[in-house]
Amino acid sequence: MHLFYTPDITGDQYDLNTEESKHCIRVLRLQQNDIIQLIDGKGGLYDAKIVQADPKKTSLTIVNCVREYGKRNHYLHIAIAPTKNMERLEWFVEKATEIGIDEITPLICDRSERKEVKFERLNKIITSAVKQSIKAYHPQLNEQVRFKDFIKNSPGQRYIAHCMDGNKLQFSTDLIKHDRYTVLIGPEGDFTPQELESALSNGYQSLTLGTSRLRTETAALEACFELNFLNR
Known part of the structure; x- marks a missing residue:
């Protein structure tokens, strides 16, 4: 599954920036209703559905979240x-x-x-x-x-x-x-x-x-x- 780094994610809705949107839609050729994964760099791993496949601003809805994913013991x-x-x-x-x-x-x-x-x-x-x-x-x-x-x-x-x-x-x-x-x-x-x-x-x-x-x-x-x- 395709993974995107989104350190500023806070809620159930998220818009990819222009660079990531272009990569998502024009390079990976993902479409509306496709599922991608997001990481926030602080332990959050998200499953997100594409609700608007726009190469300038791709809009997502978070459908699942795992906290402390892969947390290390040191x-x-x-x-x-x-x-x-x-x-x-x-x-x-x-x-x-x-x-x-x-x-x-x-x-x-x-x-x-x-x-x-x-x-x-x-x-x-x-x-x-x-x-x-x-x-x-x-x-x-x-x-x-x-x-x-x-x-x-x-x-x-x-x-x-x-x-x-x-x-x-x-x-x-x-x-x-x-x-x-x-x-x-x-x-x-x-x-x-x-x-x-x-x-x-x-x-x-x-x-x-x-x-x-x-x-x-x-x-x-x-x-x-x-x-x-x-x-x-």
């Missing part, structure tokens, strides 16, 4: 240093959304080669992935923030994945299930020793993602997979 926030090649960050954002993630923050570190990200483009990629994977919850994408500011206000279990020597926790043995998690993933050159020390002093714990040296986006996706798998 909350995952990954703060990732933007990659020099934006396509790699976009790939992570897309795949993490498909696997399951709740919040993403671009993290500007001392060794970051990219200091800015295209917020609107990343958010569109998230929306597309939400629709593709039939997620009723839309992950929150935050504006970029500096490392030193971010680590001061992180709830739940806090981890920093890095390549430096020292004792590190493992998700498989040290995880407390069904909780809130914040995981920091550094830039291509890793966090600096000063950043690691600062994170540890703010309640973060060192984390290992295995013995392989992973790219930034791969490490972030590995953390995403591990936490979802262990909370399944």
Whole structure:
């Protein structure tokens, strides 16, 4: 069934915007009385009937609603240093959304080669992935923030994945299930020793993602997979 993202839905009637109406009628060739699905990004999954098939404003009537559709038993926030090649960050954002993630923050570190990200483009990629994977919850994408500011206000279990020597926790043995998690993933050159020390002093714990040296986006996706798998 065809799925549309409608974050502003409030009642039993809804009009698709011009872009979605055009896609619905001219591309998908849907007609009056056809049933489509809507998601509001806050857990609502709706069945809706087309009552006016207009490519400029398609009108719908809600016929069924499921609340908290696919609600997860944990909350995952990954703060990732933007990659020099934006396509790699976009790939992570897309795949993490498909696997399951709740919040993403671009993290500007001392060794970051990219200091800015295209917020609107990343958010569109998230929306597309939400629709593709039939997620009723839309992950929150935050504006970029500096490392030193971010680590001061992180709830739940806090981890920093890095390549430096020292004792590190493992998700498989040290995880407390069904909780809130914040995981920091550094830039291509890793966090600096000063950043690691600062994170540890703010309640973060060192984390290992295995013995392989992973790219930034791969490490972030590995953390995403591990936490979802262990909370399944």
